[in-house]
C-alpha cells in the first residue's frame with residue numbers, strides 16, 4: 001500500500017496522543033527484546049525505545065516510504081526492517097503496535113499468533129483505531145459501493161477487522177494470558193471543518209481505495225467531500241475518534 005508520510009503527519013499531535021496512552025500500559029523493565037509492528041516513520045518507535053532501559057528493538061513495517069523516513073531514528077539499540085506484521089518470527093519480551101494491526105485481517109488468529117511469539121513474562125501492547133462506525137467511515141464504504149466507483153474498484157470495499165473489545169479479552173483469556181487489560185477511549189479531536197476530516201482519512205482509511213483508483217480518483221474524493229460536508233456542517237467540528245487498547249502478559253512456564 002503506498003503510504004504517504006507527509007499526509008499521515010498532517011495530524012501528528014492528534015495521532016501521537018494514543019501512542020503515549022499505550023506507552024503508559026507498557027511494563028518498563030531493563031534489557032527487553034522489543035518489536036514495534038507497523039512502526040511507520042519511526043519517531044514513536046524511538047520514543048518507545050528511549051523509555052526502555054538497555055532494550056534491543058526492531059521497528060517493522062511493510063512500506064518502503066515509511067521505512068525511508070524511519071531510518072533517521074535508527075541507532076545502536078534500534079534497527080528497522082521491512083516485513084509483514086502477521087508473519088513475525090523469533091521470541092520477544094514486548095510486542096508493541098500503535099495504529100497498525102487494523103491493516104491486517106482476522107484478529108481472532110492474529111492476536112493468538114502474536115501472543116505465541118512472547119517470551120515468559122513478555123507483554124503484548126496494542127492500540128488500534130476502532131472508529132469504523134464513524135460517519136466518515138460509513139460514507140467511505142457507502143461511496144465505494146456506488147457506481148462508477150464500485151466497478152472502478154473491482155468491488156473492493158474494506159470491511160474493518162477490528163473486533164468488539166470483549167472479544168479481545170476472550171481471545172487473550174483462551175491464550176492463557178495474565179493481566180488482561182482491554183478498553184476503548186474516545187479522543188475528542190476538534191477539527192476546523194469536514195474538509196479536515198477528509199484530509200485525515202486521506203492519510204489512512206482512504207489509502208487502499210485511492211491506490212486502486214485511477215481516473216475516478218478525483219470524482220471519488222469529490223463525492224465523499226460533498227457527503228461529509230452535509231453530514232458534518234459548520235466550523236469547528238468534533239471528530240470523536242474511538243480507539244481500542246489491548247495489553248496482556250504471558251505467564252511464566
Ligand SMILES: C[S@@+](CC[C@H](N)C(=O)[O-])C[C@H]1O[C@@H](n2cnc3c(N)ncnc32)[C@H](O)[C@@H]1O
Pocket residue numbers: 003015019037038039040041044060061062063066083084085086097098099100103104204
Ligand atoms: C497508521 S500507520 C502507524 C505508524 C506508527 N505505528 C505510528 O503510530 O505513527 C500504520 C503503519 O502500518 C504499516 N502496515 C500496514 N500493514 C502492515 C503489515 N501487514 N505489516 C507491517 N506493517 C504494516 C503501514 O505501512 C504504516 O506505516
